[in-house]
Amino acid sequence: MTTKLIxxxxxxxxxxxxxxxxxxxxxxxxxxxxxxxxVQALKKSYETRTxxxxxxxxxxxxxQTKKSAKATARSGSAxxxxxxxxxxxxxxxxxxxxxxxxxxxxxxxxFGVGEEGERGSEGLxxxxxxxxxxxxxxxxxxxxxxxxxxxxxxxxxxxxxxxYIQTLPGAALPDGARAKAGRAFWTFGYLNEHHxxxxxxxxxxLTNRVYLNGSFxxxxxxxxxxxxTDIYAEIGGGVFRGDDFPGxxxxxxxxxxxxxxxxxxxxxxxxxxxLGVYTLRSDANSRQSNEETVTFVGESNLYAxxxxxxxxxxxxxxxxxxIFQAELMYRDDDGTYNDTNAGTGTLSYDESSFGWYAxxxxxxAPAWRVGARYAxxxxxxxxxxxxxxxxxxxxxxxxxxxxxxxxxxxxxxRFRLQYNRENLDKxxxxxxxxxxxxxxxxxxxxxxx
Amino acid sequence: MKKSLGVVLAVAWxxxxxxxxxxxxxxxxxxxxxxxxxxxxxxxxxxxxxxxxKMQDPHHIRARPSLIAQIRxxxxxxxxxxxxxxxxxxxxxxxxxxxxVQPATTGYLMAADHVPVLEKPxxxxxxxxxxxxxxxxxxxxxxxNLAILANELSRRLIQIDPPNTxxxxxxxxxxxxxxxxxxxxxxxxxxKLAGLPVIVHxxxxxxxxNWIGLKEVTTLEVKPGIPPTASxxxxxLQTARSEKVxxxxxxxxxxxxxxxxxxxxxxxxxxTLPYTVDKNAPPGALANLFDRTITLLEQVHAGP
Numbered sequence: 001m002t003t004k005l006i007x008x009x010x011x012x013x014x015x016x017x018x019x020x021x022x023x024x025x026x027x028x029x030x031x032x033x034x035x036x037x038x039v040q041a042l043k044k045s046y047e048t049r050t051x052x053x054x055x056x057x058x059x060x061x062x063x064q065t066k067k068s069a070k071a072t073a074r075s076g077s078a079x080x081x082x083x084x085x086x087x088x089x090x091x092x093x094x095x096x097x098x099x100x101x102x103x104x105x106x107x108x109x110x111f112g113v114g115e116e117g118e119r120g121s122e123g124l125x126x127x128x129x130x131x132x133x134x135x136x137x138x139x140x141x142x143x144x145x146x147x148x149x150x151x152x153x154x155x156x157x158x159x160x161x162x163x164y165i166q167t168l169p170g171a172a173l174p175d176g177a178r179a180k181a182g183r184a185f186w187t188f189g190y191l192n193e194h195h196x197x198x199x200x201x202x203x204x205x206l207t208n209r210v211y212l213n214g215s216f217x218x219x220x221x222x223x224x225x226x227x228x229t230d231i232y233a234e235i236g237g238g239v240f241r242g243d244d245f246p247g248x249x250x251x252x253x254x255x256x257x258x259x260x261x262x263x264x265x266x267x268x269x270x271x272x273x274x275l276g277v278y279t280l281r282s283d284a285n286s287r288q289s290n291e292e293t294v295t296f297v298g299e300s301n302l303y304a305x306x307x308x309x310x311x312x313x314x315x316x317x318x319x320x321x322x323i324f325q326a327e328l329m330y331r332d333d334d335g336t337y338n339d340t341n342a343g344t345g346t347l348s349y350d351e352s353s354f355g356w357y358a359x360x361x362x363x364x365a366p367a368w369r370v371g372a373r374y375a376x377x378x379x380x381x382x383x384x385x386x387x388x389x390x391x392x393x394x395x396x397x398x399x400x401x402x403x404x405x406x407x408x409x410x411x412x413x414r415f416r417l418q419y420n421r422e423n424l425d426k427x428x429x430x431x432x433x434x435x436x437x438x439x440x441x442x443x444x445x446x447x448x449x
Numbered sequence: 450m451k452k453s454l455g456v457v458l459a460v461a462w463x464x465x466x467x468x469x470x471x472x473x474x475x476x477x478x479x480x481x482x483x484x485x486x487x488x489x490x491x492x493x494x495x496x497x498x499x500x501x502x503k504m505q506d507p508h509h510i511r512a513r514p515s516l517i518a519q520i521r522x523x524x525x526x527x528x529x530x531x532x533x534x535x536x537x538x539x540x541x542x543x544x545x546x547x548x549x550v551q552p553a554t555t556g557y558l559m560a561a562d563h564v565p566v567l568e569k570p571x572x573x574x575x576x577x578x579x580x581x582x583x584x585x586x587x588x589x590x591x592x593x594n595l596a597i598l599a600n601e602l603s604r605r606l607i608q609i610d611p612p613n614t615x616x617x618x619x620x621x622x623x624x625x626x627x628x629x630x631x632x633x634x635x636x637x638x639x640x641k642l643a644g645l646p647v648i649v650h651x652x653x654x655x656x657x658x659n660w661i662g663l664k665e666v667t668t669l670e671v672k673p674g675i676p677p678t679a680s681x682x683x684x685x686l687q688t689a690r691s692e693k694v695x696x697x698x699x700x701x702x703x704x705x706x707x708x709x710x711x712x713x714x715x716x717x718x719x720x721t722l723p724y725t726v727d728k729n730a731p732p733g734a735l736a737n738l739f740d741r742t743i744t745l746l747e748q749v750h751a752g753p
Contacts, residue, residue, distance in 0.1 A: 169543065170549075173546070175547050177546060226521045227521075229518060232518035234517075264515065266515040272513040272515065274513075310511065314505075315501075315702075316506050410675075448540060
């Protein structure tokens with residue numbers, strides 16, 4: 001700024017001197033010569049002074065920059081580390097496995113099973129690699145997108161697991177209320193709303209495989225409300241498109257709805273529990289299963305209850321913890337089934353079945369856990385026309401025994417070995433070994449209870 | 450039909466459960482020290498709940514249902530901040546969906562936002578351990594920080610509950626007068642402890658060490674949050690001797706094996722300092738915390 005001022009000032013002074021020069025010329029040539037010399041001298045002196053000033057200014061600026069650089073460096077180490085709040089958080093889950101099965105197929109007698117409910121591929125394979133982006137949209141909304149890259153039929157495909165927006169607290173809704181819209185792992189039992197990478201076992205239990213085709217993440221919207229009570233109590237419900245299992249082939253685009261209620265609390269300082277009841281009702285226009293050979297059309301109503309209990313002897317779940325978890329699901333199918341493989345034709349069907357699992361995991365050292373799980377399905381009666389079809393359980397109730405052990409290096413990396421003994425079809429036991437790693441890089445949100 | 454009855458019942462049940470005595474201000478403290486300070490400064494006008502107890506490592510807490518219920522009705526959330534609770538508080542905030550206690554509101558008080566924070570890392574990388582980008586969050590073990598936070602807390606209480614302004618002002622004045630005189634007496638005791646070389650398990654005592662002027666030689670943890678290994682501990686044997694370390698400090702929630710092992714090999718005292726107060730501590734507990742801590746350090750200083 002100072003340089004900018006000095007230059008015009010010098011120019012004005014010089015110009016003024018030159019303007020006065022002609023009057024002097026008329027008087028005396030010698031005097032004019034002298035004057036000119038004086039003006040030149042003046043000009044020169046201004047020029048040198050200006051240059052001087054400019055030089056000084058440059059030096060001053062340089063030293064200031066140095067100082068401020070020092071200051072920035074200092075504050076850099078002591079403060080001002082910016083997070084990337086203005087960009088979405090990015091998280092990646094890397095997941096790979098090796099599996100060996102003793103039985104060729106994994107059909108579950110008596111049940112139509114969707115693609116995600118199957119047991120996964122044998123040998124070496126990548127599991128679901130997840131890519132997550134999430135951030136607050138503005139003061140009122142949060143947005144999240146999770147894509148899973150999976151290998152299906154020899155091709156890598158992107159499955160959109162979740163893409164939803166959710167209200168932030170204080171966003172016009174009353175306290176305790178939340179609304180979520182888009183596609184998400186909706187509230188139904190314990191496991192469904194969790195991503196599979198946070199599961200305690202390498203595969204989902206029979207209940208979730210059969211009744212939810214792995215997980216229910218239809219397009220839709222859900223609302224929930226935490227009551228202002230001393231003890232935790234939450235109620236909610238949602239409406240969904242009806243395309244995802246247990247719905248399917250939605251025509252109206254509004255084929256399923258749900259409702260739930262949950263409560264929970266602590267017992268003393270180091271034990272907690274949660275209990276929930278849920279329903280999910282679907283009007284299935286065309287629910288495909290068993291590699292699209294079995295089709296159900298009609299009303300499919302699911303009911304579930306779940307319980308979870310955790311106990312950390314010192315209060316520090318990171319060091320030692322016992323977790324008990326169980327879910328029970330009951331399904332009532334009223335409509336028609338058609339098994340094209342067995343050539344049953346479209347026959348009416350009104351039966352119910354239920355299944356449950358119970359599991360316990362025990363962390364005996366900060367890095368080590370062991371777990372056991374038992375899952376069982378109680379098949380529906382087989383109506384006359386379905387004898388010999390996929391829906392014929394032949395009086396057998398599918399069951400699975402699982403044992404797992406895992407090693408956790410940090411909260412971001414885990415290896416797991418699991419043994420399953422599945423008796424899914426009468427007299428056909430399947431011994432399975434699964435080795436798995438799950439790693440997380442980048443931002444990774446906390447897991448819900 | 451059946452379902453709507455269920456909802457009605459659930460709501461009715463919820464209403465009967467909500468406590469009728471809602472006149473008090475509810476303070477949700479992430480750690481017992483902040484619940485204690487809230488009781489000291491807020492007196493009988495507040496009801497403070499601590500999400501953790503003194504045997505719990507506040508870095509790793511489950512976002513359990515009872516905490517959602519507590520935050521759902523909180524008027525003020527009072528935590529250490531600087532990402533200490535980053536693994537669970539944001540989830541509780543989102544699930545509890547209480548508008549008045551969200552970040553940047555009056556009801557959201559993070560201690561580390563109001564005191565000079567130490568140890569802000571220059572480089573962030575998970576291979577360096579469990580770093581806190583916001584600096585060391587264990588700010589409560591410097592009594593000067595508690596004096597600053599008492600003022601801030603009182604200011605917030607007055608903003609949230611203006612009718613009791615006079616009460617909070619008087620209460621704060623009383624607290625600060627007592628705290629100042631306590632600090633004067635501690636100051637005269639801790640000057641003797643300055644320069645005492647110590648090893649810590651985790652960097653939980655940075656503010657205490659900084660205040661007293663103890664010499665923190667090293668940590669038992671390899672890197673922040675990464676548990677001690679045999680090779681790392683072996684390396685510390687020499688350090689402990691050459692630096693003439695007087696005590697190996699740990700919190701009640703740190704595992705004891707590493708400091709016991711080093712103590713048995715070197716003869717240096719393994720000392721569990723209280724770190725914080727009881728979850729439901731009565732007013733005055735914080736002053737006792739400093740008294741007790743200084744006494745324990747004095748004993749080590751005096752030697753066996």
